Amino acid sequence: MFVYGLINSAVLALMAIGFNLTFGISGVANFAYGAIYVVSGFLTWSLINKLNMPYPVSAISTIIIIGILGALIYRFIIKRIRGLVISEVIATFGISIVILEFLRYVGFIGFKYSLPMFITGSVEIFDAYVDIQRLLIICFVILLIIALYIFTHHTKIGRAFRGIAQEEHTSLSLGINPDWIASLSMGLGSSLGAFAAIVILPLGTITVDGGYDVLINALSVCIVGGLGSTFGIIIASVIIGYAQTLTATYLAPHWTMIVSLLAILIILVFKPSGILGHQKELEERV
Amino acid sequence: MAILEIRNLTKSFGGIKAVDDVSVDVHENTLLGIIGPNGSGKTTFVNMITGFIRPDKGSVRFKGKELIGLTPYKITNMGIGRAFQMVKPFFHLPAFKNIIVPLSSDRVKATKGGGFGDKDAIALDILEEVGFERGSSVPYKTASVLPHGYLKRLELARLIALKAEVLILDELFSGLSIAEVTSIVPIIEKLLVEGKTIIMIEHRLKELFRIADNVIVFNFGKKIKEGKPKEILEDEEVKKAYLGVEV
Amino acid sequence: MLVAAGLNLLIKKRDMAKENYRKERIDRCIKARSDDIYAISSKNEILYLLFPRVIPIAALGIIALISPLYWQKVIISACIFAMLAVSWDFLSSCGMLSLGQALFFGIGSYIAGILNHYLNLPFYITIPVATISGGLLSTILLLPVVRLRGIYFAMVTLILPLMLMRGIEATRIFGGNEGITGLSPFPNIWVELIIIITAMWVTLFALRRFISSDYGLIFVSIRDNDRATMASGINIYAFKAQALFIGSCICAFCGAFMTHSYMFTGIPVFTMEFSILPIAASAIGGIGSLAGPLLGAFVLVPLSEILREFGTLRVVFYGLVLVICVVALPEGIFHYLSRKYNEMERWVKIE
Numbered sequence: 001m002f003v004y005g006l007i008n009s010a011v012l013a014l015m016a017i018g019f020n021l022t023f024g025i026s027g028v029a030n031f032a033y034g035a036i037y038v039v040s041g042f043l044t045w046s047l048i049n050k051l052n053m054p055y056p057v058s059a060i061s062t063i064i065i066i067g068i069l070g071a072l073i074y075r076f077i078i079k080r081i082r083g084l085v086i087s088e089v090i091a092t093f094g095i096s097i098v099i100l101e102f103l104r105y106v107g108f109i110g111f112k113y114s115l116p117m118f119i120t121g122s123v124e125i126f127d128a129y130v131d132i133q134r135l136l137i138i139c140f141v142i143l144l145i146i147a148l149y150i151f152t153h154h155t156k157i158g159r160a161f162r163g164i165a166q167e168e169h170t171s172l173s174l175g176i177n178p179d180w181i182a183s184l185s186m187g188l189g190s191s192l193g194a195f196a197a198i199v200i201l202p203l204g205t206i207t208v209d210g211g212y213d214v215l216i217n218a219l220s221v222c223i224v225g226g227l228g229s230t231f232g233i234i235i236a237s238v239i240i241g242y243a244q245t246l247t248a249t250y251l252a253p254h255w256t257m258i259v260s261l262l263a264i265l266i267i268l269v270f271k272p273s274g275i276l277g278h279q280k281e282l283e284e285r286v
Numbered sequence: 287m288a289i290l291e292i293r294n295l296t297k298s299f300g301g302i303k304a305v306d307d308v309s310v311d312v313h314e315n316t317l318l319g320i321i322g323p324n325g326s327g328k329t330t331f332v333n334m335i336t337g338f339i340r341p342d343k344g345s346v347r348f349k350g351k352e353l354i355g356l357t358p359y360k361i362t363n364m365g366i367g368r369a370f371q372m373v374k375p376f377f378h379l380p381a382f383k384n385i386i387v388p389l390s391s392d393r394v395k396a397t398k399g400g401g402f403g404d405k406d407a408i409a410l411d412i413l414e415e416v417g418f419e420r421g422s423s424v425p426y427k428t429a430s431v432l433p434h435g436y437l438k439r440l441e442l443a444r445l446i447a448l449k450a451e452v453l454i455l456d457e458l459f460s461g462l463s464i465a466e467v468t469s470i471v472p473i474i475e476k477l478l479v480e481g482k483t484i485i486m487i488e489h490r491l492k493e494l495f496r497i498a499d500n501v502i503v504f505n506f507g508k509k510i511k512e513g514k515p516k517e518i519l520e521d522e523e524v525k526k527a528y529l530g531v532e533v
Numbered sequence: 534m535l536v537a538a539g540l541n542l543l544i545k546k547r548d549m550a551k552e553n554y555r556k557e558r559i560d561r562c563i564k565a566r567s568d569d570i571y572a573i574s575s576k577n578e579i580l581y582l583l584f585p586r587v588i589p590i591a592a593l594g595i596i597a598l599i600s601p602l603y604w605q606k607v608i609i610s611a612c613i614f615a616m617l618a619v620s621w622d623f624l625s626s627c628g629m630l631s632l633g634q635a636l637f638f639g640i641g642s643y644i645a646g647i648l649n650h651y652l653n654l655p656f657y658i659t660i661p662v663a664t665i666s667g668g669l670l671s672t673i674l675l676l677p678v679v680r681l682r683g684i685y686f687a688m689v690t691l692i693l694p695l696m697l698m699r700g701i702e703a704t705r706i707f708g709g710n711e712g713i714t715g716l717s718p719f720p721n722i723w724v725e726l727i728i729i730i731t732a733m734w735v736t737l738f739a740l741r742r743f744i745s746s747d748y749g750l751i752f753v754s755i756r757d758n759d760r761a762t763m764a765s766g767i768n769i770y771a772f773k774a775q776a777l778f779i780g781s782c783i784c785a786f787c788g789a790f791m792t793h794s795y796m797f798t799g800i801p802v803f804t805m806e807f808s809i810l811p812i813a814a815s816a817i818g819g820i821g822s823l824a825g826p827l828l829g830a831f832v833l834v835p836l837s838e839i840l841r842e843f844g845t846l847r848v849v850f851y852g853l854v855l856v857i858c859v860v861a862l863p864e865g866i867f868h869y870l871s872r873k874y875n876e877m878e879r880w881v882k883i884e
Contacts, residue, residue, distance in 0.1 A: 029684045031632075031691070080860050086630050086820070087859045089687050090812055093632060094859065097809055097852035105846045212805075216692045223688060254703035261696040264689070268677035272685070336764065362766035370764070376757040379750055386747050387754045391766025405747050448766055 001249065007134045009241025010141040011200055015214050016221035016233050017144065018192030024228040025161045026182035028078055030070075031092040033193055034215030035099035040066050040194035041206040042103065044115055055116060063194045070190025074183040082182075096215070104208040115202045133202055140199050144192075145234070161185060220260040224267045226274025235275055239263065289314040289483050290366075290452060295334055295344035297327075304330040305341070306507040312452070317474075317484045319494045319515070322504030323527065328487045329371060331504070332454050336368045337361040348452070363393045367450025369441035371457045371487075375429040381418065382425045384440055385409035388447040409447070416443045416473055435466045442473065452483045459490040467493050495519065503527065554880040585874060590734060597726050605722055609794060611834035612729040613787045616736055618811035618818070618826030620783040623740050626821055627776035628756030629679070633690035634784050635807035636674075639697065641667035641785025646713045646798030656719060660789045667785025672778045679773040682759065691808075698803040712799015719793055729790060733827070736783055741823050752776050806848060810834075813851040816858035819865020828867050 019033045030036075040062050047058030073095060081087035152158040163171040164181045172178060196214075204210075225236030240263050244256040267274060288311035297305045305327040312318050320328050333339040335346050337358040346353040353361055362368070376384050388394065389405045410425055416439040418425045424436065432440070438458055445453045455474075459467050467490065474497060477484060488494040495501070495515035503511040503518060505527040511518060518524055559581055573579055597608050617634045624631050645663035648654045654662075678689045702710055719725045743749045754762045755769050762769050792798045810833060811826065818829025833854070837847045858865070 029688070077856065077860055081863075085684060086625060087863070089630055089632065089684060090816065091856050091859050093691075093809075093812075094852045094855035097805065098849050098856065101845055101848040101852065105844065105849060212695060216695050219688045219692050223685070223692075227685070252703075254699075257696055257699040257703060261693075261700060264692070264696075265674075268689070272677045272681050338760070338763075357768075358760075358763040359766055359768045362764055368764050370761060374758045374761060376750075376754040376761065378753055378757055383750055384754075387751055387762060387767060388765035390747060390751055392768075393766050444761070444765055 001245070003130050005242040005245040006138060007130070007241075008245050009238045010138045012217055012221050012241050013141050013234055013237035014137065014144070014196040014200060016218040016225070016237065017148075017230070018189040018196060019218040020222055020225075020228065020230065020233050021148070021192060022185050022189030023222070024230075025164055025185035026074075026178075028074070028082075028088055028182065028186060029092065030186065030189060031089060031215065032073065032096040032099065033189070033218055034211035034213070035096040036066060036070065036190050036193040037197045037214045038103065038206065038208060038211035039069075039099060040197035041115065041201045041210075043194075044198055044201075045206060048116075059198045062198060063191050066194035067187040067191035070193075071183040071187035073190075074186040078186070079179055079183070082179075096211070100208050100211045115198065115206070131203075137199055140195075144195075145230070148230070157181075157184065216257075217260070220264055222274070224263050224274060226276045229274070229276040232274055232276030236263075288312055289349060290335070290485075291345075291347040292335065293345045293347075295331065295341050295346065297330055297334060297339060297341045303507045305334065308344075308504075308507075308509045310502055310509065310512070312483060312485060313500075314483055315478065315481050316499040317478060317486065317497055319498035319501040320485065320487045320504060321489070321491060321494070321501060321518075326504040327507040328504050329456060330507075332368065332456055332485070332487065335361075336366060336454065359391075362448065362450075363391060365393065365449070365451035366454065367445035367448045367452070368454040369438075369445055369456055369458060371460070373434070373437040373441055375432075375437055375440050377430040378428070380426050380428055381432060381436070381440060382406060382409040382413055384429055385412055385443055385447045388444050391448060394447065394449060412443050412447050413440075415446060416440075417469060418443075434461055435463070438462060438466075439470065442470070446477075450482070452485065453477065454485045454487075456487045457489065458486065459488060459493060471497060553883050555883050556878040557881045558875070559877050559879050585871075593730060597730060602722065605726060607835060607838050609725060609729050610791075611831050612733045613791055614810050614814060614834050615827040615830035616733050616783055616787050617807065618814040618830045619733075619737055619740060619823055620780045621811040622815050622820060622823050622826045623744070623783075624776060624780040625815070626744065626756060626823075627752040627773060627780075628759065629773065629777065629780075630684070630687045631690045631780070631808075632687045632812070633692075633694045633808050634811045635803050635805070636690055636694040636697070637667065637671045637781040637784030638788040638791075638807045639694055639802040640670055640781075641788030642792045642798045642802040643707060643788075644670075644785070645789035645792040646716055647707060649716045649793070650713045656717060656793045660786065660793070663789035663792075664782050664786040667788065668778050668782030671781035671785065672774055675777055676774060679770055679777060694803040694808065698800045701800050708799060710800065712797060712801070714797050714799075716792060716796045716798070718796050725794055732786065732790075737823060737827055740779075744823070806851075809848065809851050809855070810837075813855045813858070815865075816855050817866060819867035819869070820863075822865075822867050822871070825865050825867030829865070832866070 015037070019030060022028055022030045022033075043065065044058050044062045047053045047061060048055060051058075053061070073092075077091055077095070078088060081091060150158075152162055160171070160176045160181055161184075163174065163176055164178050164185075171181075221233055221236045221240060224240060225232030225234070240260055243259045243263065247255045247259050290310075290312035292308065292310045292312070295305055295308045296303070308327075308331060310318070320331070322328055330339060334341045334344075335353065337353065337356050337360070341354060344354070348361075348364060348366060351364070353364075353366075356364075375381075376387065386405045386409055389408060410420065413425045414420045418436065418439065424432070429437070429440065438461075442455070442458065445455075458470070462470070471493060474484065474486075478497075486494060486498070495518075498515050501511075501513065501515050501518045502509050503521075503524050510527060511521055511524050513521070559578075573582070593608070597605060600608065617638060620637075621631055621634055641663045644667050645656075645659040648659040648662060649656070674693070675686070675689065678686050701707060707713060719728075744752060751762065751767055751772055754765075755767075755772060759769050788802060791802075811830070814829030814833050815826035816829070817832060818827065819825030833851070837850070840847050840850060843850075
């Protein structure tokens with residue numbers, strides 16, 4: 001119970017972190033995130049099964065390729081409409097639709113599309129048998145959060161990221177190129193999406209609708225936790241993760257989506273900006 | 287009795303005290319100037335009075351009524367108008383339509399009608415008052431093409447349209463030429479004659495001190511001095527804080 | 534475009550003698566100073582203003598009259614999508630970016646379906662009730678988000694329909710996966726056509742008039758600068774809620790109408806198509822004009838009917854259109870046409 005809740009929370013956090021990172025740094029809401037997640041799954045699958053690459057190599061090359069793809073999406077599409085929120089949202093949303101529905105049309109549907117586990121087998125913790133893959137997810141999430149913290153606080157690019165996130169114009173005058181940083185952040189966010197896909201997808205099959213599910217989950221976690229706040233994301237993942245696990249155990253598995261819906265509605269009534277949201281209603285700085 | 291009583295207003299942003307325990311009385315029909323270096327908390331102070339930021343503690347009383355906790359539009363409807371430092375008018379609307387928005391507020395509802403053009407004449411009158419030439423095409427131009435000087439006048443016109451009793455002007459003169467400033471000063475003086483109370487945040491000290499009745503000085507979020515313009519000018523501490531001159 | 538070119542030709546023919554004449558924009562003497570104040574002094578000028586408004590109405594009426602049944606159905610669905618697109622554009626010009634018109638549409642559709650199926654109410658009761666109550670329900674659901682700036686509204690409207698879809702799947706309420714079938718249809722196709730076409734034109738012209746009235750321009754001002762609107766003593770949340778209500782009522786009407794037209798309601802009403810096509814139509818037609826999205830819908834829906842054999846590829850096509858239009862052609866058809874129409878010139882005698 002406890003372990004399953006934790007795993008579920010970790011999965012949610014992993015899904016949301018890439019979306020949140022891109023938004024937090026460049027202010028671009030990447031609605032193509034779910035599509036990127038699914039594409040990563042298919043890419044890894046193709047690299048393994050069509051080109052017969054070993055699993056670790058294809059996983060790493062997927063992360064790199066998807067990262068570059070994300071940066072290219074920024075360079076060639078979003079950069080041209082930067083600052084026009086409506087256009088940004090519509091464009092990323094459009095990209096998402098194009099990718100996902102195209103995959104559906106081509107026919108990537110079926111049970112044969114699944115990724116292998118890193119390590120098969122399971123262990124017994126607190127009276128429950130748990131796949132090692134699921135335990136790995138928890139480790140990965142913790143490592144990822146630590147790595148991100150070190151990256152944003154102790155490296156030059158990471159600091160530039162935070163600078164852009166706080167005040168774009170000041171950073172501009174300090175010799176930071178916001179377009180470069182934004183495409184990096186978009187690339188990094190996409191890489192994280194790919195990473196999430198590679199870690200999570202072995203637990204199930206790759207489906208097109210999974211892309212929408214990931215987007216829904218990422219958005220719900222971000223709404224509940226507060227956009228742009230990493231700790232808010234973690235807290236929200238834990239809350240929703242446990243709530244979903246509890247419903248799945250005591251009610252029925254297909255009620256879990258309603259839990260997220262309820263969580264969103266409740267948070268919207270009591271604190272619309274999320275648990276740790278920076279997005280205050282109408283505040284402005286000096 | 288003071289029309290605005292501000293007591294112990296405090297706000298911090300993540301450990302930095304933007305405004306630290308400021309108390310001021312603003313008397314009716316006077317012009318209060320607020321000066322201080324950039325980032326000394328002047329705009330935050332104004333944001334708290336007008337309800338855009340909720341202070342950590344303190345109180346603001348307008349004619350004896352507490353303002354803290356009210357939303358900006360309620361405060362505005364009570365008669366406290368506020369012009370923004372960064373002028374962002376309603377870019378898609380022509381200049382005179384910009385004035386229709388405040389004319390539609392609860393405060394000015396007395397003016398009848400909501401259909402086409404009912405309020406246009408009033409809007410044009412107000413724009414003429416702040417220096418939009420009536421016969422010309424300027425009042426009909428879309429706000430996005432107006433030059434900076436006109437945008438500042440538009441902010442002032444918005445407050446006049448609101449029939450605000452207290453006008454808070456956040457750096458109204460910034461970015462204007464001397465000629466433009468000298469043409470706006472009479473409008474402000476006229477508002478004073480009409481019995482309005484004005485609070486001005488300003489970096490153009492020369493122009494401000496000529497019209498101000500009282501001046502307060504901010505530094506690092508604290509009110510370091512309050513007095514007549516003349517006293518402020520001669521104060522050593524103010525010189526040090528404001529001009530960075532070691533005396 | 535054809536219409537504009539034709540008119541140009543006509544005017545040129547009439548004034549062949551070019552000596553002692555100069556060119557002048559037709560709208561110059563009509564538009565007094567500002568774009569929405571007209572000074573009309575002759576019949577021709579009234580014609581100039583009425584022409585672009587009357588022709589589409591007449592054309593659509595005639596096409597609907599002479600088309601075969603299949604294409605009449607296409608016109609109906611084009612009208613539905615046109616109304617969804619107009620509503621999307623209205624919400625976006627009030628600063629609310631909706632990625633889920635399907636939410637409002639689906640709520641309206643389900644209310645009409647439930648009323649008809651469980652209470653056996655006829656369509657002339659279910660549609661008005663579904664319109665109003667669907668609008669109210671959507672507004673109440675989204676009211677908290679209205680307080681937030683930025684992309685929150687987009688995020689929430691995107692996920693709510695998808696979640697409701699899964700919720701209905703999971704709880705199996707209201708027919709679950711299969712939906713509610715066998716609802717009462719309209720008496721005949723002409724009633725259907727008349728209702729939807731009238732509703733569409735009324736929506737368009739009423740909203741266009743509304744948004745340029747003294748009351749309506751407050752909505753535009755909220756999008757331009759919400760803080761300055763607040764500092765003008767306007768309760769922006771109340772206004773946003775009103776805009777949301779108007780926008781969602783329109784969509785709920787479409788949903789209710791389609792329920793009776795297809796005699797069915799079910800989870801497909803929450804699908805992406807109802808969210809994405811209105812946005813694509815707006816992007817093609819030109820955002821911010823209300824008439825543009827309508828035009829866009831009448832381009833996209835028949836086109837997608839022709840592309841029907843490609844199945845789901847149509848949605849890919851909408852997505853592509855969306856990205857290309859937003860990135861490369863932000864102006865849109867309507868803005869282009871109206872600019873050309875306003876730039877039309879005539880010969881005037883030099884005195």
